[in-house]
Amino acid sequence: MSPHLPPVSPAVTAQLVAALSPRLRKRLDAGVAKIGGRPVVREGDVVRVAVDDDTDLELHAPGGVVTRAEAIRCGCLLAPDCLHRAAAASAAPVADPAESPEPAPPSAPSPAPAPGPAPAGGPVPASATPAQRAAAVALRDAAAAVLEAGIDGAGAVLQAELLRAAHTARLAGLPRAAGRAVAVVTALRAARGADPAHRLSDLTAALRDVLFLAHRLPEATGPELAALCGRVRQPYAPDGSLRLYGLFAEPVLTTTGYAGTVTWTCDASGRLCTVPDVAPGGADRAMGSADRAVRVGDTALTPRELSRAGLAVSGATVSPTGRLGAGAGVRAVRASGASWHAEPLDRLWAVPVAEQVGRALAGDVGLPSADDAAVRKPGDDRDGQDLLFLDITVVGTVQEAAGACLLADCDGLAVRLAAAHDDPALPHRENLRLLALLASARGTRLRVVARLTPAPLPRALLLAASHPTDPDAHVDLGLDRLRRADLPATPAPGTAPGARSAPVAQPASAADxxxxxxxxxxxxxxxxxxxxxxxxxxxxxxxxxxxxxxxxxxxxxxxxxxxxxxxxxxxxxxxxxxxxxxxxxxxxxxxxxxxxxxxxxxxxxxxxxxxxxxxxxxxxxxxxxxxxxxxxxxxxxx
Structure with missing residues (x-):
């Protein structure tokens, strides 16, 4: 997958691959590899690829997305039925199915659009429609073929079949299944392209979701069917006036080509709201967006500023996942923030750890819940249910297969805190190494925000931490860079030299x-x-x-x-x-x-x-x- 090419709608890729002759289909994977290594030039909405000395390939992407097969043009003698157009579409990132309407592939008639799941409070569908059943069968067959072939065998042809099934599912009113099928294709391309960000566990989870949805949809009824179908767009509901306090900000960098920052805030009642700034891009955008102003109503604050300040909002609109709307009727002014040790943020850490973990695991059942079933861009789907607010003492490090992580004492429980992202452009790993030095400063306590990761041992991904020498400040570990000068030079006051830290529960042995x-x-x-x-x-x-x-x-x-x-x-x-x-x-x-x-x-x-x-x-x-x-x-x- 080439990040230099514009995203291509799933239906366009499926249409171009289906138009190839059997002989050209056998050469498609080699063509994808060739296109991925050719020079790319971008001029406005047009991206040109030099296939060879005499042939140029053009991708016209108004709005940043290729939505029609005719928008991919090739100058070779075999065009428009050449291999180059299908190879370019297969090498480009897959566009979000919800970004724009897609044309149905002409080689196989798609079912008429079926009504999606009923909105909250509306009538609940009694059973799946014939179009939805047919779409589920197509998804099941395409996903089973991918599983049969494995990563090495799931080339561009099988990927196109899965994209066709995803397009059919979207037209049938199954945006949830369509989004997960696109995620499978994106993960396959990352795996076959040796992308360092590829994780086999992510591909396994996406493929599991597609097969589960295809298995359950034909038999589901009522609320279960509505939850499995999902929603294309998250609805925004009026929420009156809000007083928000900045909590922390985290970078977003995905294998699907999206990057940016999500800023977390908290209202007076302790409810979490997010202000995302996520768009197509790479690691440079993930870091640069922290200092790029995000407009909320009449106010423009950078994520770095908003995570430490506050907002007074009138006419607020909020999605079910807590995303703050920025419509024309929203009015907002900058206000003072609050320390993590002051109300209302302090109440987040007052919740018992077991209750926080139970809440996170109750919402982590493999597929999103009914209220989190829409197809959304990255950053829109984080409702905070999996966040943990912990008071810890760093006691050392422990080596894992993915690298070293912090070992911290949390009320007598040994918790492993790992880096939230491994990309070297983000400072997660560097900050983690510096925080490990706090083990020598006996008795130093930190407040941290982490994201739970299910594992046989207590484990979470570290997102933000209170400043080691200034408890009223905090550090966004994915955006800010700690220095050695930020660490305490001597043991914490009141701690005798050589004193031991609080006892830590030992992890279970391998035999247990x-x-x-x-x-x-x-x-x-x-x-x-x-x-x-x-x-x-x-x-x-x-x-x-x-x-x-x-x-x-x-x-x-x-x-x-x-x-x-x-x-x-x-x-x-x-x-x-x-x-x-x-x-x-x-x-x-x-x-x-x-x-x-x-x-x-x-x-x-x-x-x-x-x-x-x-x-x-x-x-x-x-x-x-x-x-x-x-x-x-x-x-x-x-």
């Missing part, structure tokens, strides 16, 4: 941890290498037996089923192998993926000492009852 990684590893291997990787004979029986020994009988059965469906191949009367049953393998993989996600949440809750409530039917992300799982040594058994 539930071996859920055995199943999770196979789930990830299927996404990376395809079905054939799990079809090879190996250590499947010892792994399943080990899972059963730890009381994870369901995990053992799912692992055995996953291997069996991967290796099973029927033969015709002449003994020839028939094509594999991709649908059955996809169902087995989906069951294993949903189970591991639920186990991770259960283990995370046990690590933090939290009891998880049973999710509502509309928010359920599994096909059966919730597994009641507790790690060995903590009591309980599945």
């Amino acid at each position: 941890e539930a071996p859920v990684h055995l199943l999770r590893r196979r789930v990830h291997q299927a996404v990376s290498g395809g079905r054939r990787v799990l079809a090879f004979p190996g250590s499947r029986e010892p792994e399943a037996a080990r899972l059963r020994r730890y009381g994870l009988g369901t995990a053992g059965e799912l692992l055995a089923e996953l291997h069996d469906t991967a290796a099973q191949r029927a033969r015709d009367p002449f003994g020839r192998l028939l094509p594999a049953d991709t649908g059955r393998f996809a169902r087995a993989w989906l069951g294993a993926a949903l189970y591991t996600e639920e186990v991770d949440r259960a283990l995370c809750a046990a690590a933090w000492g939290v009891s998880l409530p049973e999710p509502a039917p509309a928010d359920r992300t599994r096909t059966g009852p919730a597994p009641a799982i507790a790690p060995p040594g903590r009591g309980g058994s599945p």
